[in-house]
Amino acid sequence: MLAWGSTLTNDEDIAAILTCIRQNKEWGNHASAVATETVRVIREKANDRIEHWTARELLEIPDTE
Numbered sequence: 001m002l003a004w005g006s007t008l009t010n011d012e013d014i015a016a017i018l019t020c021i022r023q024n025k026e027w028g029n030h031a032s033a034v035a036t037e038t039v040r041v042i043r044e045k046a047n048d049r050i051e052h053w054t055a056r057e058l059l060e061i062p063d064t065e
Contacts, residue, residue: 011039032063 008014015036022031042061 011043012036014043015039 008017015034015038018034018039021027022029022034
């Protein structure tokens with residue numbers, strides 16, 4: 001996944017975009033909403049990351065909701 005750190009900087013906006021994708025029934029998605037706090041925590045943990053995220057890494061992020 002491409003880095004969006006300099007483009008999307010508002011955790012609330014990122015959570016809203018992810019929630020829209022996760023809940024888009026036209027795409028067959030029925031997942032839970034993404035909390036702004038979840039985005040904030042992950043962004044803080046990955047603050048120094050410079051490489052792209054892989055699909056495997058994204059799938060390993062636990063669903064805590």
